[in-house]
Amino acid sequence: MSAGDDARTQAATAVACHPVEVQRGGNGWYADAQQDLLALEVPVALVYNGISHAVMMATPADLEEFALGFSLSEGILAHPHECYDLEVREEARGLAVRLTISSQRLVELKARRRNLAGRTGCGLCGTEALEQAIRPIPEVTAPSLNDAAIQRALAALSDHQPLQAATGATHAAAWCDAGGRIQLTREDVGRHNALDKLIGALARRGGPSPDGFALVSSRASYEMVHKCASTGIGALVAVSAATALAVAQAQQAGLLLAGFARPGRHLIYHRPATAARAQG
Secondary structure (H helix, E strand, O other): OOHHHHHHHHHHOOEEEEEEEEEEOOOOOEEEEEEEEEEOOEEEEEEEOOEEEEEEEEOOOOHHHHHHHHHHHOOOOOOHHHEEEEEEEEEOOEEEEEEEEOHHHHHHHHHHOOOOOOOOOOOOOOOOOHHHHOOOOOOOOOOOOOHHHHHHHHHHHHHHOHHHHHHOOOEEEEEEOOOOOEEEEEEEOOHHHHHHHHHHHHHHOOOOOOOOEEEEOOOEOHHHHHHHHHOOOOEEEEOOOEOHHHHHHHHHHOOEEEEEEEOOEEEEEEOOOOOOOOOO
16 A cells, blocks of 8 residues: 555545535525535543553544654653553543653653643643743754745645545644755644644654755744654754744754745744755
8 A cells, every 4th residue: 555545545434424504605605515524533541551641532543653743742652662561542531642651751750740631722731830931942053954845845745634624624744855855744723732743753763854844824822843853853844933932942943834835935943053054
């Protein structure tokens, strides 16, 4: 099965059909009964060694990658091999991803005492103290990136979003090579979730390559930058704008940050001195 076929299969399992009235104007309004595809959004519990740690609203596709990516981007795991087992199970009111992690990581997780329910909205729900809101960000090595590569990836993004094409309700996170060719894409109703799914997919393939970059269909918030830097991604391109804190964090981490990516135009918010503008 090709990558495109696999993506379409995943998308097919993440939608529901619902009757709607299409209201059309012109010479008076009239209703047209049709069937519409809706993106599924279900509670997903992340359970570590039998302890429920977070409940997220997510699209029920690529959940193993989601759980692994979340664990890495949140610092619950430092390396993928610290997850010994991972299983998705149906529960009475949703889905549960049950992970078995190293005893040392479980001790550290218990010490954090965090309840991260409702993550898709603000990304900080359940944080107990102000010092937990903005965590230290690691340094990364930004790749040299040319403008043509950004535009090439942007132009191809819609072709890699079957769930968005079907429903119009999801975000995407894509991994692109140095030339702007999209290698992997993951979708979800939540922008954070889509990026975590991509991070998990990359981790299963040995991690992000140093010359590639992530492209997201959303804005570049603080947490999107932090998730990238925490998992070794040195460049992030966003379709929408960056926040001031995201730019500050990119500067601190040495991450190349671009945004407001539109056909023929994008903004470079931060390009580290070590990441020269590539030619071509």
